[in-house]
Amino acid sequence: SSGINAEYGGKPAQKPTSDRDLMTVANKLKCAVVCKGAVDKVCCKETLTACSEVGSSRRVGGQGDILAGAMGIFSFWAKNAEPNLQGTPYQTVAAAAASAVVKRANALTFTRQGRSMITSDMVETLPRAFIEVMEVPKK
Numbered sequence: 001s002s003g004i005n006a007e008y009g010g011k012p013a014q015k016p017t018s019d020r021d022l023m024t025v026a027n028k029l030k031c032a033v034v035c036k037g038a039v040d041k042v043c044c045k046e047t048l049t050a051c052s053e054v055g056s057s058r059r060v061g062g063q064g065d066i067l068a069g070a071m072g073i074f075s076f077w078a079k080n081a082e083p084n085l086q087g088t089p090y091q092t093v094a095a096a097a098a099s100a101v102v103k104r105a106n107a108l109t110f111t112r113q114g115r116s117m118i119t120s121d122m123v124e125t126l127p128r129a130f131i132e133v134m135e136v137p138k139k
Helices: 003-007 019-029 063-080 090-116 119-134
Strands: 033-035 040-044 047-051
Touching (some): 019 040
């Protein structure tokens, strides 16, 4: 039995069901935790953030892999920008940004491909999703 399962009574790990549970898991593990769903939740330290970017009703196998890769890139960028984050943990910023971009890519791909969409179709829409979510409009 792993240390985590032993701490939680030997029960199999389950997706946290409440914000309080999410914060408990993140604080016990001393890491950022992302709870994927209709509204993705990100918890790190005492910060809980919700990403309400709308995806689609279609989830493709490998979408979590895209999210993990995006989190890695955004973590690097956010860590380097940490002095400008006004106390928000860089992990929270990175996970929320990755969540929004991947959900936007999912929605863009679904609009184009419908239910026949696959993971590689989503990869093709990531640049557009990134621009739509992250670019600041020019005045």
